[in-house]
Amino acid sequence: MSELLPALPTGYRARAASAEDLGAVHRLVTACERELYGRAQTDTGGVAADFARPGLVPESDTLLVHAPDGHLAAHAWVNRRSKVDVHPGHRGRGLGAALLDWAEARARQAGGAQIVQSVPDGDSAAVALLRSRGYEPMVTEWQLEFGLAEAAVPAVPEPPEGITVRPFRLGGAAGEHDARAAHRLVQDAFDAWQPRRMDYEEWARHTVERPAFAPAMSPLAFAGDQLVGGAIALDLPETGEGYLEQVAVRRDHRNRGIARLLLRHAFRAFQQQGRHTCSLWTHSDTGALALYLRVGMTVRHSSTVHRKRLGPARPPV
Incomplete structure (x- = not known):
């Protein structure tokens, strides 16, 4: 180096x-x-x-x-x-x-061949620096929040016909089964826009193996014994809020209200833990912003993912 x-x-x-x-x-x-x-x-x-x-x-x-x-x-x-x-x-x-x-x-x-960096839109100096170096915007990211005051959280609706919802299980063979199934669900659901699939070990480090992972606030939706939707939650008491790291629904079960159902379950669970807000990130390639706005979330702030094409390395002098 x-x-x-x-x-x-x-x-x-x-x-x-x-x-x-x-x-x-x-x-x-x-x-x-x-x-x-x-x-x-x-x-x-x-x-x-x-x-x-x-x-x-x-x-x-x-x-x-x-x-x-x-x-x-x-x-x-x-x-x-x-x-x-x-x-x-x-x-x-x-x-x-x-x-x-x-x-x-x-x-x-x-x-x-390229380098990618996400910069908050509110950090004007950082944005100006990247643009001056030839970086170009790729996608927009939004952090959304939902206030968890008692009156703000709607009742959890009944699930669609044939769908059951329960919290993520932690530990033992049951926890391993939930984790592996959630990994497959998320990777399949995100295939359309993410640049590469994460293997299980990488995904787990960002989710179920983090100290902040909150299985009781992570609802999973099943059709029979098949996992068809999930919300992976982190509990961040030092910030006073809950956080949804990932929300995914299997393609053949979309447009049935399952994502809204999972969000309502997570909001209610975090409210019962005394958290004042629940937040998550999404970006323009997912097409999910409208869903989050419809369930009452609001945009807290935004970032832009910038990319620069790189030429070959300079030969040593």
């Missing part, structure tokens, strides 16, 4: 990340979120799942930048996608541009 290390302001130093850095990276990410959104919304498990992406090698695909006082000032990783975060107290010093240069160089070195 040494040949790719970016030029940094005086006193700043860079190194690769390790497992011991996850806590510091999480604090950095939440500081950025509070500055931009007024609240933290990322848990440690989400950071750990990013750093465990298949094929990501921490020694070459991650970078931490420490300030002269030793505090973490910025971080980045690249593995098909990329992510760059600069602590609010260290912006305006060229760290974002330096890490963007590093991410592009590393992607080229690894043979990537």
